[in-house]
Amino acid sequence: MTQTNAVKRHKNILYWDDERSLGNSLIVTLVYGKQFSADVGTGEHVRGFDTVKDALREVRTAVDCDCSNCKKHLIS
Numbered sequence: 001m002t003q004t005n006a007v008k009r010h011k012n013i014l015y016w017d018d019e020r021s022l023g024n025s026l027i028v029t030l031v032y033g034k035q036f037s038a039d040v041g042t043g044e045h046v047r048g049f050d051t052v053k054d055a056l057r058e059v060r061t062a063v064d065c066d067c068s069n070c071k072k073h074l075i076s
């Protein structure tokens with residue numbers, strides 16, 4: 001797995017799995033306490049993207065999440 005420094009550093013990213021070379025997606029997992037903004041209320045924390053540009057755009061606009069799973073991890 002390879003990562004660029006810019007991607008590694010972003011505070012909203014927990015996991016960054018680029019599986020495009022395998023025919024899959026670029027799969028981004030947000031840190032606990034964040035969710036993808038396009039789906040506020042659904043608690044979507046993992047999403048597949050086709051390009052790094054698309055992924056980073058969504059990562060940057062991630063919003064706060066207080067779902068039970070995030071709360072559990074943020075407290076402990």
Ligand SMILES: [Zn+2]
Pocket residue numbers: 033034035043045065066067068069070071
């Ligand atoms: Zn959450």
